[in-house]
Amino acid sequence: MKILKDNNNLIIEDVKSFNIMQILECGQCFRFYKIGELDYLIIAHNRVLRVEQKDNQVILYNTSMEDFEKIWSNYLDIHTDYNSIKETLLTKDSNLIESINVKEGIRILKQDTWETLISFIISQNKQITHIKQVIENLSKEYGTIIGEHNGVDYYSFPTPEQLAGTTDEALRNCKTGFRAPYILDTSQKVASGEIDINELKKASTSEAREKLISIKGVGNKIADCVLLYGLGRTEVFPTDVWIKRIVEHMYLKEESKLDKIQEFAATHFGELAGYAQQYLFYYGRENKIGK
DNA sequence: GACCAGGGTAACT
DNA sequence: AGTTACCATGGT
Numbered sequence: 001m002k003i004l005k006d007n008n009n010l011i012i013e014d015v016k017s018f019n020i021m022q023i024l025e026c027g028q029c030f031r032f033y034k035i036g037e038l039d040y041l042i043i044a045h046n047r048v049l050r051v052e053q054k055d056n057q058v059i060l061y062n063t064s065m066e067d068f069e070k071i072w073s074n075y076l077d078i079h080t081d082y083n084s085i086k087e088t089l090l091t092k093d094s095n096l097i098e099s100i101n102v103k104e105g106i107r108i109l110k111q112d113t114w115e116t117l118i119s120f121i122i123s124q125n126k127q128i129t130h131i132k133q134v135i136e137n138l139s140k141e142y143g144t145i146i147g148e149h150n151g152v153d154y155y156s157f158p159t160p161e162q163l164a165g166t167t168d169e170a171l172r173n174c175k176t177g178f179r180a181p182y183i184l185d186t187s188q189k190v191a192s193g194e195i196d197i198n199e200l201k202k203a204s205t206s207e208a209r210e211k212l213i214s215i216k217g218v219g220n221k222i223a224d225c226v227l228l229y230g231l232g233r234t235e236v237f238p239t240d241v242w243i244k245r246i247v248e249h250m251y252l253k254e255e256s257k258l259d260k261i262q263e264f265a266a267t268h269f270g271e272l273a274g275y276a277q278q279y280l281f282y283y284g285r286e287n288k289i290g291k
Numbered sequence: 292g293a294c295c296a297g298g299g300t301a302a303c304t
Numbered sequence: 305a306g307t308t309a310c311c312a313t314g315g316t
Contacts, residue, residue, distance in 0.1 A: 120298095175312080
């Protein structure tokens with residue numbers, strides 16, 4: 001892999017295990033817009049980034065080398081060796097061959113902790129398209145303009161302070177529904193420092209999980225999503241209805257409770273459970289495994 | 292119109 | 305400790 005500069009754009013050449021469509025549409029993130037084939041706008045870290053993929057080239061438009069080193073290489077998880085991860089997973093479990101082959105270009109984005117916390121609170125009992133819609137509503141209402149593309153403005157994800165000052169009714173107007181009090185409460189606790197995002201980053205996985213679950217509206221599944229997508233804890237195995245069905249169908253052969261599925265993932269996939277979850281979720285959901 | 296969606300809480304046994 | 309109704313909202 002090497003990085004080339006082309007006017008205001010950066011080109012990543014010969015990057016393996018990278019498919020921008022799979023990375024964005026595997027269900028881990030919500031703020032992106034498809035503008036063409038393998039061509040997307042990503043809203044992250046208070047920036048608008050256009051990423052287009054052509055053959056073995058990934059083009060990052062209007063980006064400096066400095067931003068790449070500081071933000072995007074980390075966000076896109078560029079320096080993680082996914083070939084090695086996939087090989088190790090396959091030696092642990094050859095049943096993964098199909099999902100890994102089909103979804104070979106997944107990478108787990110390193111997303112902002114605060115944004116994943118609110119996003120996955122919104123996600124409960126909602127479909128992915130609705131989640132995206134509600135997050136866009138919130139960003140337009142409470143965020144700030146951070147960029148433009150083809151005459152359309154794009155907004156940052158609101159800060160804790162921006163959300164802490166609103167009301168339950170205003171949040172419901174953004175179609176948050178019964179999640180509105182959860183969002184408001186969480187925002188006020190983060191804004192006041194009662195919940196410290198930086199402490200979560202330093203805490204052990206189990207300590208961080210415990211703190212996350214203490215937030216009203218955050219249970220096991222949402223806490224694990226924040227741990228995996230927003231805190232880089234790649235050993236956790238978020239277990240939603242889909243992953244539950246998939247694991248039951250592919251491995252356990254019977255209805256199983258959450259703790260049994262967690263135990264299975266930990267012993268079966270070990271430290272790589274988060275990656276395995278991502279391949280299984282995206283492939284299994286698309287093919288309705290177990291449904 | 293019932294049923295379900297990348298669940299969680301509170302009020303029940 | 306283990307179930308169950310309910311929570312907004314939009315799509316099928």
